[in-house]
Amino acid sequence: MMMNMVQAINSALAMEMERDPSVVVLGEDVGVDGGVFRVTEGLVDKYGEARVIDTPLAESGITGMAIGMAFNGLRPVAEIQFMGFSYLTLNQMINHAARMRNRTRGRITVPMVLRMPYGAGVKALEHHSESTEALYAQIPGLKVIVPSTPLEAKGLLTSAIRDPDPVIFLEPTRSYRMLKEEVPDGEYLVPLGKARTVQEGDDVTVVGWGAMIPLIQRAVANLQASVEIIDLRTISPMDSETVVESVKRTGRAVVVHEAPRSFGPGAEIASRIYEGAILKLEAPVERVTAPDITVPLSKGEDHYYVNEQMIRDGIERTLRF
Amino acid sequence: MLTDEFDPMKGEMLRVMDEEGNVDPSLMPKLSDDVLLKAYRNMLLTRMADDKAVKLQRQGRLGAYPPSKGQEASQLGPAMALKEGDWLVWAFREMGALLWKGAPLQTLYLYWMGNELGNVYPDGARITPAVVPVGSQIPHAVGIAYASKLRGEKDVTLAYFGDGATSEGEFHEGLNFAGVFHTPNVFVCQNNQFAISTRREKQSASASLAQKAIAYGFPGILVDGNDVLAMYAAAKEAVDRARKGKGPTLIESFTYRMSDHTTSDDWRKYRSKEEVAEWERKDPLKRFKAYLIAQSILEDDELLVKEMTEIVEKAAAEAEAVPAPSRSDVFAHTYAEMPPYLKGQLGGGGK
Structure with missing residues (x-):
């Protein structure tokens, strides 16, 4: 099916929620509103409010809660509305998500994804155009992924959700609706860590x-x-x-x-x-x-x-x- | 409900046992003599293990360490209300709670000696590791509880933090989320009156910390934190409430840190000897011992002290005997799978 990147990410989320009941989506306005970019549109109708969770407006709380969910067997996919707001999550991502595997010698792990729109080029509001991937890339224990096309986004996000480690998934705002390409409706994986x-x-x-x-x-x-x-x-x-x-x-x-x-x-x-x-x-x-x-x-x-x-x-x- | 009887907005405090060990029978929780004795053993072990940790630090055999002295009842009471499958999310001054939940003393020593294996508790213990960035474990507890609830499991998640943590954003975010999502959480604020040197009055203008729960839409209760029976009673009610799907509770344990913040600190800089002496009179061990002796549950604790000394010495020796991590140990768990460049940094031998 021809999809833009928003649709491809939505498709990856839906596929993984269908396949694995431990996958949950949480964030600000991800439910009935389908996210500010409509990336999570329709998920709440299919999977319910308990798994597609509209949270209070608190980035650190969202991230910390996702980390706790991951400790206890869930695979949370948390959305931060814009990368410029993700700095509130740094304490959680750096001090907890990134370190937990090491500090428990592999006993407690944090299989979570922190998704967020990233980058400039769409003449957006202030704090909506940052590309600070290097901030996260400096942290041992985190994975940082940026997809370049709809097909890539579907494959990389699917792998990110299944990955045993915390993944920062940066979605180029400029590419969300820039182009459509053929993306498989079914399962599609692109391995992380391979250019x-x-x-x-x-x-x-x-x-x-x-x-x-x-x-x-x-x-x-x-x-x-x-x-x-x-x-x-x-x-x-x-x-x-x-x-x-x-x-x-x-x-x-x-x-x-x-x-x-x-x-x-x-x-x-x-x-x-x-x-x-x-x-x-x-x-x-x-x-x-x-x-x-x-x-x-x-x-x-x-x-x-x-x-x-x-x-x-x-x-x-x-x-x- | 105790949370109805004791209004935190009015500063009302739950106390079952007074400073002399006299118990109010109308408030006395149901606990067998065996469990009461086990509780005293835990508190005594915590006191003695804590004292040993400070000595080990002074001898350069253990790193900076946050003493528990004076907070044994505050730590233990809530943990006593947990079942095996429940989660314990601690900060860093909850040794008694961890020992009760099944963490071996040598493991706790190992952590403070500087080995990550000290964060590895027995399988199924459901204890998260120590959290040094203050208050940041509170949202974790909400996430853990949310996961239990989503799967229809009845497990409860108990989280500890201090009075200083209530000033952190993550306290607000965590409790706010817990209220909104109605998660099976019990939050225990060990108000030991100090965040290092900063007094409780400088953390918050709220009359009590327990009253903050009201704003989050769930009950809060102020408890005499040096009364193990009161701490247990409040926690038991809160744990039962959470297990029944009736949402979270905030318990403020009103206690006192009788020693330093950590071994790097000196309490004499910010409080008087008289103040500390006043709290020594309220020592949680003394009053519980008096109660147990009055009830003929305990004759004397001389033999117990001897037994605990042996346990403490053995645990310290075992922890010291654990070899330091190898070079490959400190590389191996950065990711589930080691990236090629990291293998390069690790180098050949990995020893």
Whole structure:
């Protein structure tokens, strides 16, 4: 069936709730309203208010409750309305969800998913455009996933729900309704921790994720150079092998992310490329990112957001080095 | 119902046993002599094990440690109301409750000695590990209870925290959720009058902490926390209420931390010797012992002290004999499956 990303995520949630009675959905307005982006639409009618839980407005409470549910045999999928509100969950995610497996030597685990819309590019309200995946990716014990297409979203979310560890699932707001593609109605899984080669090429490797993937595809469509595009899918634990192996062949790498540059995931990816492929590199790893500024309000957003030309310029710089 | 008889808005406090060990028969909960004696053994063991932990810390054999002295009744009473399948969610000053629920003393020592195996309780004990970030365990207790309720199970989840925790957002969020979802929870606030050095009066302008329950839409009760019988009676009623599907209860245990916050602290900086001496008069062990002797349940506790000394020494020795974690132990449980780069960081031997 043709689905956009919202429908694909909804389909993954419905499939997993159908398959496993321990899967529950909780968050603000996820029930009768179907979530502010309608991602959970219809679930409450099918699975009832006890499993599709409209919670009080309290991100830390939602997350802490989900952690407790996971201790006691449930597989909660908690929704945070926007990534900008997820900082209230950090105490729970960092001090509890991420550590519990280690601190009980595997006796108590936290198989939960914390879903949230993420990223800019839709001229949204203040605090609705952040991409702070690096905050979570720094925490050992957490997994951080960003899907790039509807099909990917269905497969990755299904795997995230079944994963034995806590997963931060970041849904690019810009991609929610951007494109439709064929997504299987039934079960579909994409393994976590494995990057995807979107297109093969010989001259340069471009690494991105989420809403950057379609942007990269458009940016390189008419380039002379042969570009390999890698969709990282999992920010942490990162599949550096796929990236490093690709760069060993192409000798050049560009990392594209919409998060600010400093201390961003691009720095970690570049580091791993240097560690794994320095002798094959023909040029320094290029970073195409947002500047290190606060995400502007809608009128100024274009000064912030990565565009096709910036990606082409980055590729050009590395090719000419 | 005790929660009807003792109104926290009026500062009314449930007390079954006075400071001399005299019991109000109309309030006395049903407990067999065996259970009463077992309770005293637990409190004595907690007192002595606690004292040993402080000594071990002073000798450099155990890390920073939060003493329990004075809070033995407050810890134990609620745990006595639990059944095997019930959950115990603790903060970090509830040794007596854990011992009652089946955590071995050597395991508790092991945690404070700095080994994660000290968070591993016997299978099925249903105890969550110590929580150092204050109050953040409260929403966990609500989630655990929600899961039990969703599956139609009758298990109750008991959560402990201190007076300082009531100022944390997670206290509010947790109790608010519990009220809204009507979860089978019992919340026990061990009000020991201090959050490190900050007095209870500086945490909240509420006349009692128990009265906060009213705002969340469920009962609260203020209890003499140095009276193990009162703590049990209040908790038993609350646990039964939760088990019957009638929702959560907040119990404020009015007690006193007779020692330091932790071994890194010095209580003399923020309170007088007179104040502490006054609370020593209200010692939960003294009054319970007086009651048991008056009832001829206990003759003297000399033999018990000897027995507990042996238990404590054995537990400390066993905990000290546990080898430090290996390098692979501290890597192995970061994720269910170790990512390749982490294997690289672990290196070859893993010893």
